[in-house]
Amino acid sequence: MAVDDKHISYRIYLVAVFIFLMAIAIVVKLTNIQWVEGDYYRKLAKQRTVRNFVIPANKGNIYSADGSLLATSVPNYEIRFDAKTPKTETFEKYVKALSDSLVTVLGKSGSYFEKELRKARTNKNRYYLVARNLSYTEYVKIKGFPLFNLGAFKGGIIIEQETVRKHPIGKIAERTIGYDRIDPATGIEVGKGIEWAFKSYLNGKDGKILKQKIAKGQWKPIRDVNEVDPQDGFDVISTIDVFIQDIAHHALLKQLETYEADHGCVVVMETETGHVKAISNLGRGEDGSYYETTNYAIAESHEPGSTFKLVDLMAILEDKVADTSTVYDTHGGEIRYYGRAVRDSHRGGYGKISLARGFEVSSNTVMVQAVYDNYKNNPSKFVDHIKNFGLHKTLGLHFKGEGRAIIPHPGDKNWSGVSLPWMAFGYSVSVTPMQTLTFYNSVANNGVMVKPQFVSEIKEWNKTIKKFDVEVINPKVCSEETVKKLKAVMLNVVKRGTGAKLYSKDFSMAGKTGTVQVNYGKAGKEGMYYASSFVGYFPADHPKYSCIVVVHKPNTAKNNYYGADVAGPVFKRIAQKIFTDAPSTNKIKKLDSRIPKQDNSYNEYYAKAEKKVKQIPDLKGMPGMDAIALLENLGLKVKVNGVGKVKKQSLQAGQNISKNETIVLELS
Incomplete structure (x- = not known):
């Protein structure tokens, strides 16, 4: 018995020792948690129960x-349905x-929705899609x-909201307005146009609010x-003008459809400021429709063709190596350099014509001779002119992808004997439509080259945060004498040159036509095709707008490119619509000048109105409106028959006035 008691005592001691050691371990662990790892666990607990939530800023x-x-x-808004949440009796009562x-908003039949909702409940679908892309009004309904x-907890409705960017005017100028978003595939920020270029102003700064987790997974603000x-x-x-943008967009679209062209662009710019009033870039989709795709006006650099001949003429006139009256022989419409032919579009050439006339009819043989003969011994001098005109570098626009x-x-390494003559008629060089327009605009602006602008200012309500002033790239691209001569020949291009079909006596235009073989000498899908262009300004005498139109790959089966x-015709349509449809902004002169007859009439009325009259005045000959005002100020009720001046009055002059009495006036 004593032995058994002894064994029991040993066991009790062992249990006590174990409990004691456990107690020590717990104390050590608690001490470690409280003092050694306390900060870590407090931080972890806070992360799971307290969190900062982002408050999105409203985008400008x-x-x-x-x-x-x-x-x-x-x-x-997107609405989904947790089909497992509602009780069976609740679901059956309301389904x-x-x-x-749902039929009233989403359009499908009631039986369809009932079938889908019941199917979702049977499958225990906790995230069934009811509708997406809902407006606020539809969501509330x-x-x-x-x-x-x-x-949510009784009816199972799940509401998800996101903010989306909308363009109220639709697809017009979509590429220029642009976008700024995160690519879901890469997580990288991507964007184009004004949205991307000015995101630092538009996006604002998100806020933060601290919330604590409460029952049922909900979060409640702490403060x-x-x-x-x-x-x-x-x-x-x-700087976009919706009126001009609409004109430019539809004028380009119509011509692209007519010629089944691949793509095209048009830009309308205000001459003095460089403000881009309209820009349209349309490319043909697989279905034959045209969409705003690439920003061709800014991004597409290609050989300009004959529109580059203005560079030739400006350089020649500035160096005074020839004048507009200098005569050149077109040699039957073909001349050769190093075995390669330069031809005029007009077979047989133009005989002997002046340099100015060569520009007007876009003679390749004349312009090439004028450049080659004067710069063959020093081609760098001609190329330096191009650089001085600013055509060798980007314009430094806010947009990426220029x-x-x-x-x-x-x-x-690519320079050869034919480089200089080929440059003279717009080959072997490459520029964007916007660069070409900026150069032509400098002539319209009397030699001042301004940078194209797409944004005029940044505002917070009515407060201007930043204003973008006119930015001059080159204050004087050429002399005033040269500008006058260039304007004269460009006016004649429309009057009697290659653009004669565009001439109208109702409004004046000046500019230059261009036709170029893009990818010359190449074959296959990306082989040679034509690009047609026209660049100029209007009105010709006092330029307000400059404009460029480029159409790529018109269908040659139409027998015209x-x-x-x-x-x-796109250029003409734009100029014509702006001239004829734009509301008049003419100021009315001498608005504040005094007219004696009006002054006398007013003084006569004012003198009568100021008198404390106790008797009916003589109103004969007084304008009806003045008579009514006078009588009502005297407390009388007035009835009028006819229009004009007072011919008769029902209450005679000199009669005492009784308030609220009615007087009838007959007007002539």
Whole structure:
């Protein structure tokens, strides 16, 4: 018995020792948790129960120059259904009514929705899609339908909201307005146009609010104030004019469809400021429709063809190596350099004609001779002119993806004997349509080259945050004498040259046609094709707008691909519509000048009105409106028959006035 008691005592001691050691371990662990690892566990607990939530900033709007909304942020709603949440009796009570209600917004039949909702419940679908891309009005309406109006925990409605960017004017100028978003595939920020270039102003700064986790996975704000208040983005005021944009877009679209062209672009720019009032870039899709695809006007650098001949003429006139009256022989429409032919589009040539006339009819033989004969011994001098005109570098626009110019220079590996003559008629060089337009605009602007602008200012409500002033690239590309001569020959291009079909006595235009073989000598799908262009300005005498139109790959089966026939009509349509449809902005002169007859009439009325009259005045001969005002001020009620001046009055002059008495006036 004693032995058994002894064994029991040993066991009790062992248990006590074990409990003691456990107690020590617990104390050590608690001490470690409290003092050694305390900060870590407190931080972990806080992360799981307290979290900072982002408060998205409202993105700024983009407006046109005339105040129209080009881009804005609107809430977009998606509604889903947790089919497992509602109780069976609740679901059965409301499912029919909910299905019938959804018909009013989503259009499909009630039986379809009832079938789908029941199927979702059978499958225990906790995330069934009811509708997406809903407006706020549609969301509120659906939220109030039977079953859904019971909320998330009884009715099973799940609401997801996101902010999307909308373009109220549709697809017009979509590439220029652009976008700024995160690529879901890569997580990298991507964007184009104004949205991307001015994102630092538009996006604003997100705020933060601290929330604590409560029952059922919900989060509740800890404080009444935000940790960081969101700062809304600023508004961007673009230079685009919706009226001109609409004209340019549809004029280009019509011509692309007529000639079944591959793509094209048009830009309209304000001469003095460089403000781009319209820009359209349309490419043909597989279905034959045209869409805003690549920003061709800015990104596509290609051989310009005959529109480059203005560079020739400006350089020649500035160096005074020839004049507009200098005569050249077109040699039957063909001349050769190093075994390669330069031909005029007009078979047989033009005989002997002046340099000015050669420009007007776009004679390749004349312009090439003028350049080659005067610069063959020093081609660098001609190339330096091109660089001085700024055509060798990008314009430095806010947009990314601006096309780069290619201007060969003596000493380059690709320079050869034919480089200089080929440059003279717009081959072997490459520029973007926007660069070409900027150069032509400098002539319209009397030699001042200004940078194209797409945004005029940044605003916060009515407060201007930043204003973009006119930026001069080159204050004087050439002399005033040269500008006058260039303007004269470009006017004659339309009057009697290659653009004669565009001439109208009702409004004046000046410019240059261009037709070029793109990818010359290449074959296959990306082989040679024609690009037609027209660039110039209007009105010719006092230029307000410059414009360029480029149409790529018109269908040659139409038997026409020349600039005057394909691109020219777009230019004319734009100029014509702006001239005839734009509201008049003429100021009324001498608005504040005094007219004696009006002054006398007013003084006569005022003198009578000021008198404390107790008797009916003699109103004969007084204008009806003045008589009514006078009598009503005297407390009388007035009835009028006819229009004009007072001929008769029912209450005779000199009669005492009784308030609220009625007097009848007959007017002549």
